[in-house]
Amino acid sequence: MSRFTHIIFDLDNTLYPRSAGLLQEVNRRISLWLHQEKRLPLEDADALRKTYFRRYGTTIGGLVAEGGSDVDAYLSFAHDIPVERYLQPNPALAAMLSSIPLHRLVFTNAPAEYGWRVLRSLGVATQFELVVGIREVGLHSKPNPLAYERLLALVDAPARSCIMVEDRAINLLPARRLGMTTVLVDAAAADGVDFALPDVLAVGPLLAHSLGQEEERGD
Ligand SMILES: [Mg+2]
Numbered sequence: 001m002s003r004f005t006h007i008i009f010d011l012d013n014t015l016y017p018r019s020a021g022l023l024q025e026v027n028r029r030i031s032l033w034l035h036q037e038k039r040l041p042l043e044d045a046d047a048l049r050k051t052y053f054r055r056y057g058t059t060i061g062g063l064v065a066e067g068g069s070d071v072d073a074y075l076s077f078a079h080d081i082p083v084e085r086y087l088q089p090n091p092a093l094a095a096m097l098s099s100i101p102l103h104r105l106v107f108t109n110a111p112a113e114y115g116w117r118v119l120r121s122l123g124v125a126t127q128f129e130l131v132v133g134i135r136e137v138g139l140h141s142k143p144n145p146l147a148y149e150r151l152l153a154l155v156d157a158p159a160r161s162c163i164m165v166e167d168r169a170i171n172l173l174p175a176r177r178l179g180m181t182t183v184l185v186d187a188a189a190a191d192g193v194d195f196a197l198p199d200v201l202a203v204g205p206l207l208a209h210s211l212g213q214e215e216e217r218g219d
Pocket of ligand 1: 167
């Protein structure tokens with residue numbers, strides 16, 4: 001029996017490529033919200049977004065830390081995007097996911113409802129049991145370790161039974177520290193992760209070969 005029971009995918013720039021432009025549109029709306037709410041010039045709002053991102057992992061991390069912002073209004077505004085204009089159904093992704101005999105879920109710093117819209121646009125919503133969004137982990141953001149602890153409590157699985165797939169190495173480090181097996185889908189930046197792949201479609205073969213052999217060794 002495999003020691004793995006769950007595979008946890010990041011959403012943006014992991015299940016679809018950066019070239020889709022969707023995350024860039026989210027970021028544009030985040031800066032626009034900061035521009036309007038904080039009454040900052042757009043350029044300063046964009047700089048503040050980047051500061052929050054570096055310091056807290058997300059803008060909402062900064063808003064929560066500083067207090068006084070309407071977090072629900074922010075989340076709705078930032079993700080109010082017709083995602084189907086940016087994404088197309090990806091049958092190869094659906095086939096790859098369906099070949100993985102584990103509980104499949106998504107863990108995103110965005111709201112879960114946005115996650116489901118993205119999955120539907122990619123034609124892979126039926127491949128996932130659960131989307132864990134930022135509200136479900138108490139508004140903590142990856143890479144805050146609290147977010148991962150809440151995630152594990154929610155899915156009721158030990159870290160060593162979980163594989164996490166992400167496009168940002170910094171978001172995999174806390175997962176690895178907790179004992180998850182980590183897979184980066186950006187082969188250009190492979191420090192501190194277990195596996196680095198050029199593309200999410202390579203996750204299926206990785207599980208079937210490398211991680212499958214690990215289980216044969218009785219690891
Ligand atoms: Mg991502």
